[in-house]
Amino acid sequence: MPVVLGYYPAYEGFNEASIPWDRFTHVCHAFITSDKQGQIETNDKVPSRSLTERAARHDTPVILSVGGWGDADGFEMATSSPEKMASWVEDLTQIVVEYGYAGVDVDWEFPKDESTKQRFTQLVRAIRSSFDRVTTTTGMRLLITSAVTARPAEGKWIDGPALEGAIDFLNVMTYDFSGPFTAVASHHTPLFGSPEDPESAWRSTQAAMAYWEETQGFPRSKLNVGIPLYGRKFPLRQPYTATSGARAAGFGTPTYRQILKLIDAGWTLKQDAHAKAPWILAPQGELGIVAFDDEASARRKAEWARSQGYRGIFFWAIGHDSLPEGRFPLLDASIAGWQGAE
Template identity: 35%
Template sequence: MRRLAQAAFTSAVLASLALGLASAARGEEPNREKVFVGYLNGSPRNLNYKLYTHICHAFLTAGPDGKLNPNRSVPSRALTAEAHAAGVKVLISLGGWGWDDQFRAIVADREAEARYVEAVVRMVDENDYDGIDLDWEYPDRDDEVPGFERLTRTFRERLDAIGRAKGRRMFVTMAASSNYGTFSRLDTAFLVETMDWINVMTYDYAGDWSSRAGHNSPLFASSKDGPNGGSTERSMLGFLEKRGVPADRLAVGLALYGRGFHVREPYTSTKGLARKSFEVSYKDTAKRLAEGWKRSLDEETKVPWLTSPDDSMVVGYDDAESIRLKTEWALANGFRGVFFWQVDGDRMPDGSNPLQAAAKAACNAAR
């Protein structure tokens, strides 16, 4: 913890310089207030706007020709109006998992790229969004980097122009894999220049691709997962120390779902299983607890497990306690804030969001 806190402090100093230069170039004052971001996947459903500083409205996709795909949820002028009335900013999330081929094709054709940029910028302007969240998952090939950088810089320039006309700041953010090596081809100076912050997806550490029944989103690595086991801490430390990204340009991802495995105990080998894992929303874990599943806290990783009554399944998930600990950890180490995938995951029958509320309480307590 001391090592990460020290790295975060050093990065914060660098961020102050880098962001100050980038903002000065755009005629702005640096503004690095903490962010509390919720990803909204689809249409709004009675959102509790008091929980958020920003909402990322997912997803807007396009074909390889740069023409936007029809979508009943995005854009939503009603969403931006409602959010702005509550003091919340809204960004359009572009792409999403599985759309990297389309991004690659768009930037390989200058006409398609120009068509795409124009359509997105027009949608942002006409629907009063506050910027974009670029979810190209991921620009991890040498031939993709020039196009990714050109596309990002063009968006940054065009959105800043809209911001000057409207008299308010416009945002450019992006989603990043928890594996910092995925972004090894992207220059850190470029990221600092163009991105307001990066949403690091510190979850999906275990699943069908795993050899063990690991936790979906551990705060700290488990010794049972071997010397190279993944965790939120290790991922964020990688961005700080390996990539040199300033701490206040990074938001820590908090998942409102977990993953289960058909094994008797956590970290059991999954080799030979016909069906390895299954996804469980927090709403479903609450139902399982009511059905007699047993909760236990992993003291090493600081996240809970559920075990089925017949000891045939385990689920690694987050609850209000672990979410609070992660939020406190993120703020104590100087990160920009936290974000949730996705906001409906902990929506209870009474309309409450207990996990997001726990994180928000931790944010408020840290002020």
């Protein structure tokens, strides 16, 4: 079954009643985390029976996302002993079943060495064993997915061959290739590499997906391509220039909705013919460039993903391209591209 998945970060305040359920095959509900003792930590937004019940009326399974950026220490503590891991997995399984989730999305950002590499594998396998027991008891099969890096330097701390059999599909985060953390302001979600990018060999959607297939051993039928509904802003005048010395406050992550407002305010659209992705540049006298996906590049990316035989596409995050009258232009362009490539 092809996948069109959206991440719903409830903490951002987008109303669950406004989620365009008919666009998605799956929704990931983000996030629950782990505390300093390695125990699962819920919050007032997640988990939510209201969300899963609403989704059920639309026949859309909701997957519970665990972790997210900043929760690596929580994962490390939760897996620091067999006893802690077993307790953590038991609590997670109970939440998934009790609240009616369709499974769990493990978002450990990121395993960083041989120890955490092994523990990530052990954790996913333990979740699979726990979920299998649920299947034996109830007949309900629960999904395990994982959001994974697009960077080989971080991906090397995941043992793909050991995990592939336990995971239903991976959401490869083919975005955030560039930002204040990189030496050059390259495109943050290019489909292909650019000769202007000094690290184009790995910094593209095409290269990232090839890494998870060829190096990590996941079949394309288990790989989803990520499409961001936001951009990366740099306090610079031109793409592919050094970020060193740039004013820290000038970096940002504008949503597509905010990017459209910048275009209306006079920012100039510039297409990157190699990366197959656009930029916008600030008007004369102002400072700023934004790397992002527009409707054309998002559609092209989705068409490419389908034509290459990948399982699906996914989005971070639901609501970032919401416009009046229930319009979701970037989401809809991507889905049109995915369906048009059938």
